[in-house]
Amino acid sequence: MAELEDRWRDLGAFIRDQRLSSRLSLRRLSDLAGISNPYLSQIERGLRKPSAEILQHIAKALRIQAETLYVRAGILEERQADDLIGAILRQPYLTEEQKQALIRVYESFRRENEDRVVAPVLDAADLEAAAAAGGATSVPVGPRSTIESRPPG
Numbered sequence: 001m002a003e004l005e006d007r008w009r010d011l012g013a014f015i016r017d018q019r020l021s022s023r024l025s026l027r028r029l030s031d032l033a034g035i036s037n038p039y040l041s042q043i044e045r046g047l048r049k050p051s052a053e054i055l056q057h058i059a060k061a062l063r064i065q066a067e068t069l070y071v072r073a074g075i076l077e078e079r080q081a082d083d084l085i086g087a088i089l090r091q092p093y094l095t096e097e098q099k100q101a102l103i104r105v106y107e108s109f110r111r112e113n114e115d116r117v118v119a120p121v122l123d124a125a126d127l128e129a130a131a132a133a134g135g136a137t138s139v140p141v142g143p144r145s146t147i148e149s150r151p152p153g
Helices: 002-021 026-033 037-044 052-062 066-073 084-089 096-112 124-133
Strands: 137-140 146-149
Touching: 002 037, 002 052, 002 066, 002 096, 026 037, 026 052, 037 052, 052 066, 066 084, 084 096
Parallel strands: none
Antiparallel strands: 137 146
């Protein structure tokens, strides 16, 4: 039971931090999200368990991914490590604002490419083998283009 209470308190603190970093008052965020000011205050203090729909409205008002709030609320499990968005969200070295900026750029590129594969998928084994050999690896990506991986240094 205490674990669930901690989860709601952590979710509320995260929403409050996002609101403050977006320079929104409690009243303004509640207006943008279409929920009452007292209800949002209770969510931020961890006293209420918001539904997925309410979290979606809050995320939209904060201009963040609803998935971020779903994961923090325990509604959705984090994606596997091979998922770029999940990997970005798990980065402890980035602020939430930086994470969202990276995600927006990534999603804009995916939309631009109409979600089709436009480059080969390089796995870790290929890159590790190249690094171990001490040489550069070239991978053809089109009729006249390659991606090169060079060891550091």
